[in-house]
Amino acid sequence: MRAHNFCAGPAALPAAVLERAQAELLNWQGAGASVMELSHRSPEFVGIAERAEASLRRLLGIxxxxxxxxxxxxAxxxxxxxxxxxSRADDTVDQVVTxxxxxxxxxxxxxxxxxNVASSSESSNFTTIAPQSDWSTTPDAAYLHYCPNETIGGLEFAFVPKSDVPLIADMSSTILSRPIDVDQFGVIYAGAQKNIGPAGLCIVIVRRDLLGRARENIPAMLNWKIAAENDSMYNTPPTFGIYLAGLVFEWLESLGGxxxxxxxxxxxAQTLYKVIDDSEFYANPVDPQxxxxxxxxxxxxxxxxxxVFLEQAEEAQLLNLKGHRSVGGMRASIYNAVEQASVDALCEFMHRFEKDNG
Structure with missing residues (x-):
């Protein structure tokens, strides 16, 4: 029996994806070998990577x-x-800290x-985000970097910043959770271990006109232009991670995108926040907006x-609810693969725990 997994990452993966990977693990589509044993240069694996990219492009409209x-x-x-x-070493870059x-x-x-720190939420203990009208940006900055969703504090932007310079977004814990307009961004990057696949893989979506701006002394492995020119295979890529990511993308498409x-x-989210908001026993510290x-x-x-809460939750097969050490309390990460049934089970447990201890 699979438990209800609320881990912030590596996070839950869709059961259908894991079952398919399990079925294909020893013999991928009649190849006589596991997908982990295929050469990354083979037509079979190149096809896997191409299908994964095409599926991601369809999902996000890239x-x-x-x-x-x-x-x-x-990430x-x-x-x-x-x-x-x-950027160059003497360039100014703008960053928002939330x-x-x-x-x-x-x-x-x-x-x-x-x-240049254009805006920081640290004075509020990262519980709110200042409106962009209050930011102090640099007109000729090389780029503006922000994190649309902060995994640890549960703080999320309700808007996409307007920017005359390339907008860079760390979308690790929010990508694929909803539609986005990719054209608003210069670069989007996202660690895989939330909504994409296993840890170790990172997706980078970069506008092509930004390729070729790298510093001369950049390590080849970090150079996006080299990665793009080699179809992400300048070196041996994380083949199993790409394979699983492709299965996740297909799963999302099968749900309707x-x-x-x-x-x-x-x-x-509404189910869980309602339990918190309707209670005097639980509280969420983040600005509701x-x-x-x-x-x-x-x-x-x-x-x-x-x-006691964490011990009893684990006994009820509600796992990984302990908040990050920098925040304390609890945290439930409810990524794409966490089903409504798991959220309902958590809410029922919270009601019981409050009744017994409130």
């Missing part, structure tokens, strides 16, 4: 003026790749460029009950 790259190193490697590909992941991107950016997924995700669709942090009125 035009030919964007390259789609399958990269290694997760954290892109914290360095972005400034190395898009949580722990954009703080990490900021720290890496400062090592490689002159960074991102419009259908968005409707499902809104229902899940900035609440995340994917990551729902909440606290108990009596923090001494946290350990």
């Amino acid at each position: 035009g030919d003026d964007y390259a789609v790259l399958f990269q290694q190193g997760g 954290s490697q892109q914290f360095a790749s972005v400034p190395l590909n898009l 949580g722990q992941w954009s703080k990490k991107a900021l720290a890496e950016g400062k090592r490689l460029a002159n960074v 991102l419009d259908a997924m968005y409707a499902i995700n809104k229902r899940k 900035c609440r995340s669709l994917m990551n729902v942090p909440f606290t108990l009125a009596d923090a001494t009950l946290d350990k």
Whole structure:
């Protein structure tokens, strides 16, 4: 029996995808070998990668003026790749800081460029986002970087920033949860381990006119132009990750695409937030206008009950609800593969726990 998995990442994968991968694991489509044993140069695996990219392009409406790259190193490697590909050492870049992941991107950016913090939510303990009219951006910045959804704090942008310079988005914990207009962005990157597939893979969607801006001393493995020219196979790519990602993309298409997924995700989030908001026992610290669709942090009125809550939740097969150490409390990550039934089970447990301990 599979438990209800609310892990922030590596996160739940769709059962249908895991079952298909299980069935194909030893002998992929009659090839006589596992997909993990196929050469990345073979026609079979090239076909897998091409189908995965085509499916992702359909889901997000990605035009030919964007390259789609399958990269290694997760999203954290892109914290360095972005400034190395898009700026010179003496350029100014703008960054918006709304949580722990954009703080990490900021720290890496400062090592490689002159960074202007256009806006920061740290004074509110990352519970709200300032309107863009209050930001202090640089007119000739090389780019503007932000994180649309902060996994740890459950803080999400309700708007896409307007920008005259390339807009760069770390969409690791929000990509594929709803439709987006890719044309609003210069670069979108996303670690796979939330809504795409297994950890270790990172998707980079980059407007082609931004390729070729990289610094001369950039490592080849970080150079998006080299990756694009080699169809993400400059080196051996994360083949199993690409294969599983492709299955996830097909699964999303079979559900009706991102419009259908968005409707499902809104229902899940509304169900959980209602339990929190209707209770004096639970609380969510985030400005309601900035609440995340994917990551729902909440606290108990009596923090001494946290350990008991987590122990009893695990006994009820409700896993990975402990909040990040920098925030405390609880956090339920309800990514695409987390079903409504799992959210309902969590809500029922929360009602029972409040009744017994409130």
